[in-house]
Amino acid sequence: MSQALYRKYRPAKFADVSGQQHVVQTIQNQIKDDSIAHAYLFAGPRGVGKTTIARLLAKTANCQNRAKGSAEACGQCAHCKAFDENSALDIVEIDAASHTGVDNVRENIIDAVRFTPNTGVYKIFIIDEVHMLSSSAFNALLKTLEEPPAHGIFILATTEIHKIPQTIISRCQRFDFHRLTQDEVKARLLKVLKAEGVDAPDSVLASIAKLSEGCLRDAESLLGQILALGEKKITQEIASIILPQTNVQTVELILSACDRSDAKKGIQELGLFVEQGGSVKHLHDDLIEECRSRMMIKLSEDINQAKRYCWYLEVFLKARSTLVPETIPQLPLEMAIVEICGQGKGTEEVKEFKKIEGNERSIKEPEKMVESIELKVKEAVVEEQVIEKKEEHDAAHGVAFSIDDIKSKWKRCIDEVAKVNIALPLVLQHGVPVELLDEGVVIGFERAFHFDTMNQPKNLGILSEAIERVMQSKVKVFVKETPPEKQDQPINQLAQAFGGAVVE
Numbered sequence: 001m002s003q004a005l006y007r008k009y010r011p012a013k014f015a016d017v018s019g020q021q022h023v024v025q026t027i028q029n030q031i032k033d034d035s036i037a038h039a040y041l042f043a044g045p046r047g048v049g050k051t052t053i054a055r056l057l058a059k060t061a062n063c064q065n066r067a068k069g070s071a072e073a074c075g076q077c078a079h080c081k082a083f084d085e086n087s088a089l090d091i092v093e094i095d096a097a098s099h100t101g102v103d104n105v106r107e108n109i110i111d112a113v114r115f116t117p118n119t120g121v122y123k124i125f126i127i128d129e130v131h132m133l134s135s136s137a138f139n140a141l142l143k144t145l146e147e148p149p150a151h152g153i154f155i156l157a158t159t160e161i162h163k164i165p166q167t168i169i170s171r172c173q174r175f176d177f178h179r180l181t182q183d184e185v186k187a188r189l190l191k192v193l194k195a196e197g198v199d200a201p202d203s204v205l206a207s208i209a210k211l212s213e214g215c216l217r218d219a220e221s222l223l224g225q226i227l228a229l230g231e232k233k234i235t236q237e238i239a240s241i242i243l244p245q246t247n248v249q250t251v252e253l254i255l256s257a258c259d260r261s262d263a264k265k266g267i268q269e270l271g272l273f274v275e276q277g278g279s280v281k282h283l284h285d286d287l288i289e290e291c292r293s294r295m296m297i298k299l300s301e302d303i304n305q306a307k308r309y310c311w312y313l314e315v316f317l318k319a320r321s322t323l324v325p326e327t328i329p330q331l332p333l334e335m336a337i338v339e340i341c342g343q344g345k346g347t348e349e350v351k352e353f354k355k356i357e358g359n360e361r362s363i364k365e366p367e368k369m370v371e372s373i374e375l376k377v378k379e380a381v382v383e384e385q386v387i388e389k390k391e392e393h394d395a396a397h398g399v400a401f402s403i404d405d406i407k408s409k410w411k412r413c414i415d416e417v418a419k420v421n422i423a424l425p426l427v428l429q430h431g432v433p434v435e436l437l438d439e440g441v442v443i444g445f446e447r448a449f450h451f452d453t454m455n456q457p458k459n460l461g462i463l464s465e466a467i468e469r470v471m472q473s474k475v476k477v478f479v480k481e482t483p484p485e486k487q488d489q490p491i492n493q494l495a496q497a498f499g500g501a502v503v504e
Helices: 021-032 050-061 078-084 102-113 135-146 182-196 202-212 216-227 248-259 263-275 280-298 303-320 331-341 348-357 366-392 403-408 410-418 424-428 448-454 457-471 489-497
Strands: 039-043 091-095 123-128 152-158 173-176 431-436 440-445 476-481
Touching: 021 050, 021 173, 039 050, 050 078, 050 091, 050 123, 050 152, 091 102, 102 123, 102 135, 135 152, 182 202, 182 216, 202 216, 248 263, 248 280, 248 303, 248 331, 263 280, 263 331, 280 303, 280 331, 303 331, 403 410, 403 431, 403 457, 410 424, 410 457, 424 448, 424 457, 440 448, 440 457, 448 457, 448 476, 457 476
Parallel strands: 039 152, 039 173, 091 123, 123 152, 440 476
Antiparallel strands: 431 440
């Protein structure tokens, strides 16, 4: 039986470890200074080196011929050879997931640590997935951690630090492990390929590194599956047999369709991708990543283009959190494409971008731009004053409730609509009651697409009936387009979140 790559090429010394240098450096300094702690807690995602570094610490601590001032095991002494053969008697590895009870802790740890080491200086216990221990098992372990024998070292590893009692954490030296960068993963895979005598282009390594999401064990497992094909020269075509379909071309085609407000083309490309077995989840993530990348690039080149991709990001991120029907996994993405494209009509935002791209509004006419902005501000102020006056006279209207009443119960109204039409709530969540008239209530929408969808007799009737059931008052419903407030706020927030800044 062939050995998994992550086991076959598990680092034999600290110098071979990929990433986690903040952990490696600290532990090596402790080894050099003979100041090894009695208890460690390694916390972090799976497959990033927690068990590997724990084993290296155990191996080096008991090395019989380690050079003075060195932090690496000799690899030649009896203890090192026994360790490499998994026969070292003074190192006990425990999988807490299958040994959760207090009896196992007493038998394998508490009783065993009382005896002095057989050949080494320390008796070392590596407890993997320690968060799986029961409360009584933790309590039993706590006593030993409080008063450990001089020859005992405990290394606890976990992927769920929040499940570890604070009493345990406080008695350990805690090290937080991080996901590896794509460059670190690629460098490691390159070493493995060299050892296996196999060639592969950088594009294949980049694909594996991206899919592994910083988990080196996953990356090595994917590479192992590709090597199992038996090819000595791996191409992108060969790797695609194992790796999920690349999304780069589909992402480019969908975003290009969005830029042209061509919803039909965008949805066709998405449908073709799904038919060919592509992962909608990975495609959605790649669309978000590409939009972010374009936004960050445009921040220093063209603020209007940056706003375009900021808006794309907003729509795709919202779709990412939408409940996905099992039978139509691409539905949220389809709705996002339609929203961006404005049902092929072009929303006001896209029209504005196209004006800028087509040089329809010259940058040599700043006075006209300022006048236009001032006019919009004045219109917004006048409209706000009108709304305020109408709200002051709500009591005099024929409607039996106030604007504040329906605003406070707007979510309940949306929930009532969902009982009749499951799609409309996705539109209504972008609307807000803005004013009351003698005839009924007005719902405002910032996006033209949402306004067009709701401004249909059938949809207005559904919403009217829903409001009547919630507010116990028969009303008509009207919709209007409302100018968005603080339009630059989302891009500022996103830029700050991703470590960028808006350059005017």
